[in-house]
Amino acid sequence: MAKVLMKGNEAIGEAAIRAGCLNYFAYPITPQSEVAEYLSKRMPEAGGVFLQGESEVAVGYMIFGAAGAGARVFTTSSSPGVSLMSEAISYIAGAQCPAVFVNIIRGGPGLGGILPSQADYFQATKGGGHGDYRLLVMAPASVQEAVEMVMKAFPLAEKYRNPVMILGDGLIGQMMEPVEFPDGLRSEPTNKDDWATNGMDSRNSDKQNLVKSLFLDPKALNDNNLALKAKYDRMKIEEVRYEPYNLDSPYQALIVSYGTMSRVCRTVIDNLKSEGIEVAMIRPQTLFPFPEKAIHDAADVDGCKIVFSIEMSMGQMVEDVERCIKGKRPVEWYGKCGGDVPTPEEIMEIIKERL
Amino acid sequence: MGKIFTKPEALSDNHTHYCPGCTHGVIHRLVAEAIDELGIKGRTVGIAPVGCAVLAYNYFTFDFQEAAHGRAPAMATGIKRVRPDLIVFTYQGDGDLASIGMGEIIHAANRGEKFTTIFVNNAVYGMTGGQMAPTTMPNQRTTTSPLGRNVEDTGMPIKMAELLSALQTPGYITRQTVIKPKYIVKAKKAIKQAFTYQVERRCFSLVEVVSTCPTNWGMTPLDAIDWAENTLLPYYPLGEYKTPE
Ligand SMILES: Cc1ncc(C[n+]2csc(CCOP(=O)(O)OP(=O)(O)O)c2C)c(N)n1
């Protein structure tokens, strides 16, 4: 398929349709309202469902209801909206339903600002809602990657019967880039007759299906949590994705950075190389599961003196980076969280200062 | 001799956990009868609330989802939008629907979502131990209004059927009760009518059912019936508030 020039938010909407998801519920919020605007026209054209809910609280449960009934469904929002959806996300994870959530993060806490940020890392990877659950979290660094991650998110959500989150930032949503929608990433929804409330007639059964997260018996609840844990453990084995950069050089420092921030870090690495300083990067593409081993191994090589976690937050991912490195190298955080993306010059200065 | 009493197919054999004299069980039965009579069991999805009916899915024999507190109308919306052929109903208490879930029910009704709501108004939070609800009567004692509901600082009880009828979108809104056989017959008719409108894809439908909670009212089941009849019914008049015609 030919490349087309598209704004990130619109490309995300189109990607869902191309992936085979024809159900979308959402509530407007900057910087991702263009997804809803785009889909309000495109979904009906494609024969799908578009509904603007009355709040993100309601949208979260519209997603739960639709997913529970066996439909492929997704929503997009930004930080304050995702906070409101987090109650539903906990229920959806507890009831083991597949659904896709896109968070085009803006600055926080509170109303924060409308510029790009990565400050929802903890919310996405550690659980914004209550209880022992995890989301499979993917973080795109370009519009093209956002398209591919959205398209892959649906079969992954179904494979694990678990919500998947695409964690972008305002730049990914607002930026225009050439994109292609790979035909190979279109997928058929899986058969959900075993568990979904799709109506007994639909599956020729006289057995009731229940979609619920209530387990009053302590053993039953513990069993449900063990079943969830088994899925998260399996994700850690099967779904870790990352991109190494300049890893075959004799690097003295390792950067861990994701999303828009990692693009700046690439420039940093290229610029430093021309000055004779070698720095490598691991760019996590999945934030949960986190590329623990890759980061550990990359930091552990001889010659690597220090590790930087560079993020548009006040130091969230750095806690995971420290966890991976197990004290073997000093780990430093650098970032900004007001909406300005740190510049290559700033980051180069920090790195040179520490080396 | 012919059969004079059978259990609806839509009702399971499980014993309910409801207290003696609680009207939840009667309402379950009326819902099950309506579903049987309309022949829709195989395409019905119920949504259980958070409240005493949280385990309602154990008492029916068709598909069920369990909602978060107050969110059943949003879940029903999600199901109905992606599967308009399914018959969907929410079963909600007054804390669930008229307090924490007020936003969801109003917007679902206003969008004219084509599902059915069975709204059980027992003027109290049953499950959590009898706290004050938005529907608690003036001066009614509850565990969070020990001196009786003071309407000076908590407002007057909310009349949901009236409130929802004020929306301009067509719908079927009725208030019934099941405290005596003469009322049960009418309530059954209303519940069946509500589902019928849904089967015909006509409109949103809601049946408010004035109910009893002898446990948290601190009354015997018989006194509870009297109290409901003499105190609740005058404030919550029965009848059809809105029809789609
Ligand atoms: C978000 C949330 N808040 C509070 C609760 C606790 N809670 C459980 S049931 C309930 C009230 C239910 O009352 P009502 O809807 O009137 O139903 P009833 O039990 O009387 O049938 C409350 C407050 C909860 N489960 N979830």
Ligand code: SF4
């Ligand atoms: S507490 Fe009240 S509403 Fe709940 S089961 Fe008992 S009588 Fe019924």
